[in-house]
Amino acid sequence: MTGLRGAEWHARIECGGRVSGAGFLVARGKVLTCAHVVENAESDPVTVTFPQRPGEAPVAARVVAHGGWDGRMCELGDLAVLELDREPAIAPAPLAPADVAHADRKLMAYGFPAGYDADGTIAEFRTVTELLIGGEWIQLEAWSGHGQPLAVGFSGAAVALVDTGQVIGMVTAAAGARGVRAGRMMPTHVLARYWPGLSALVPDGGWRRGTARAGGGYVGGAPALDRAHRRGLPVPDPAAGRFTAVPDSAARRFTAAAPAPAPQLSSDGARLRALVEKAARAGLDCDPVQLYTAAAGPFDPEPPVEGFGSLWSAAWFVLCDVDDPATVTRFADELDALLTAPPTAGTGAILVELGHSGAGDDLVRVEVSAYSGERRRPVAAETVPRARLKTYVQDRIEDAFCRLTPGADELIAFVLPRDWLDWPVDRWEKGPDDDTPLGCVHPVVVTDHARRRTSTQHVLTRAWQRLDSRTGVRVHRVACGGTQDPRKLRLALVQSEAGLAGFAATPRSARTRPHFETSLTAPAPVLVWSRRGCGPDRADCPGTADCPGTAFLDALDGVASGVPPARLPRQVLGLRQLAEAEDDHWARDIQLLWDDPRRFTDPHATAVHTRSPVA
Known part of the structure; x- marks a missing residue:
């Protein structure tokens, strides 16, 4: 049987000293199996044996990638990648193009059911239809009414073509009912959704489903290497775990007896391959689902509900699951546009949230996040003593800059409790070896922790939308005397065109504290004051020209009137310098x-999709 002749890559998996299933070597030191086969890997040691090499000792292994299976029945992502402690001198399994999974050809699997858990046994079957059950599995049925049925112990076994020995998928389930000789497998192009490393090892077929040729059949009837070679797509060098070119002589060795059409390179397939590799080298940050959606035609399938695990996965979906060849062109065009577009710096933000720990005045709760590309990236969260608060924040801000687009x-x-809003965080040193005030190097603002509520953020967003067209902002002055009724101040801030409330007195002043609270809750988009403004020691200040608070507001008026509100943080940076x-x-x-919620949004938070086994 060709499927076993020289196929030393078939593997037996043991977990906790007991045979738990099968697997197969796909690259140097990497074995694929089902996640449920090694579900206890965290507590029980996993070992791999290659039965076609009797006498060799088991190899210890660890799980390095997981499809997301969570242990519930009929869930998706039943895939685990094992990394061996030592690389065996074994050639990895040859992988067939994705298209042959649906052909009516004899298939085999080498498993380890009860009674055969030492040396293993073989089951033969065929695929029933090209339909992907649940978008994930292909149904298998017994090749004949006798012989070994699929059973527990076959999970993780490679499904291979008997005539060529090439792998087209992995067994994930037996029927489970007595007397039913059927099961399920996950084809290789679906496996590649969960482990991007496989995308570079599975050759694409030379035809596209639904593309018939005159006289019946499909274009490109030659086997794997010839089809991939003619299409201009790479074929895997399993030992190297990467794509490699195929010499003409190698392609001819695999050509079927029937004459193949004259070799014709598919420029779209070759171009897409080159673009995906270029994107990988460049570290392109893009959403594969959005890329596919932009390229898909009206009759193309929807992307998988779990999305794409990588750009390779999306490209493979286009090549293997989409009937319209024009989609390949459009997908390549969209990707090319992303790669050749001039770089944009965009905006980035670092949010430092400080709060009362609840465990004493000496401890402060700190959370630091970076916002880049409309996504929030958590950096750190810890409760720290006040004595090392500045040092901790310095280090975490430095870490957060690594998450921003250069x-x-x-x-x-800085998001602060209301009673800390006067903290001079802009005067904190930039770092342990640089005593430059942080606010003299970067735009530094503060905001009230209570204004992070969703309802307040909604009102603030509306206010900023009105301010977007302004070339300057009018200051609503709150004099140090605090003579205005706070209730009327709220109405004035809501109804007037003023986008900024300027205070002559500090928030510590009892005279204007109610006005400060009102401005925070109105909410005014921008509040400005001086920490050394008219203080509590000038309780009877009439707000004349010699008042430091009045002088501050006069100077602020001159600056704010000529600066768009969105540019105020950078304008204040210049003033601090x-x-x-x-x-x-x-x-x-x-x-x-300064509080523009649009700088701190996270509209594309990634949902965690649970996936699981069926065997």
Whole structure:
């Protein structure tokens, strides 16, 4: 039987000293099996034996990739990748093109059911239809009414063509009912959805399903290497685990007896392969589902509900599961446009959330996140003593910058409890070896923790949409005397065109504290004050020209009137830099509460999809 002749890559999997299933070697030191075969790998040691090499000791292995199977019946992603402690001197399994999984040809699997758990046994069967059950499995039925049926112990076994020995999939399930000689397998192009490393090893077929030729049959009836070679697609070098070119002589050795059409390179297939490899080298950050959706025609299938695990997976879906050849062209065009588009720095933001720990005044709860490409990337979350708070924040901000697009227009926002809003976080040193104030290097703003509520963010977003067209912002002045009724202040902030509430007194001042609270909850998009403004020691200040708070508001008026609201953080950065170089500059202790929720959105949070076995 060709499927076993020289096929040393068939593997037996043991977990905790007991045979739990089968597997097969697909690359150097890598074995594929079902996730449920090694479901206890965290507690029980896993070993792999190659029965076609009797006498060789078992090889220890560990799970390095997982399809997401969670142990529930009829779930998806029943795939695990094992990495061996030592690489055996065995050629990996030859993988067939994805298209042959549906042909009516004899198939075999080498499994280890009860009674045959030492040396294994063989089951023969065929595929019933090309229909993917649940978008994942192909049904198998017995080749004849006698012989070994699929049973427990075949899970993870390679499904191979008897005539060529090439692998087309992996057994994941037996029928489960007495007397029913059927089961299921996961074809290789589906396996590649869950483990992108397999995408580079499965050759694409030379035809597209539904593309008939005159006289019946499909274009490209020659076997694997010849079809892949003529299409201009790579075929795998399993030993190297990568694509490699196929010499004409090698292709001819695999050509069927019937004459194949004259070799014709598929420029679209070759171009798509080159673009995907280029994207991988460049580290292109793109959404494969969005890319496919942009390229798909009206009659093309929907993308898998679980999405694509990689760009390779999406490209393989286009090549193997889409009937329209024009979709390959469109997909390649979309990818090419992403790769050749001029780079845009965009915007990035770092959110530093500080809060009361609830475990004493000496401890502070810290959470740091980076926002880039409209996605939130958590950096750190910890409760730290106040004595090392600044050092911890310095280090975590440095870590967060690694998550931002290089050159992005950055912003550092401190989210603080209301009673901490006057903290001079902009004056904290940039780092242990750089005592430059953080606010003199990057735009630094603060915001109230309570304003992070969804309802408040909604109102703020609407306010910012109105401010987007402004070339400057009008300051609503709150004088140090605090003579305005706070209720009327709320109405004025809501109804007026003022986008900024400026305070002559500090938030610590009892005279204007109610006005400050009102401005926070109105909510005013921007609040500005000076930490050394008119303080509590000037309780009877009439707000005349010699008042430091009045002088601050006068200077602020002149700056804000000519700056778009969105640019205020960077404008304040410039003011802080000037103030650092000049004595008694009016902006030296400026505090900017600036809150545009659109800089901190996460609309594409990735849902966790649970997937699981069926064997």
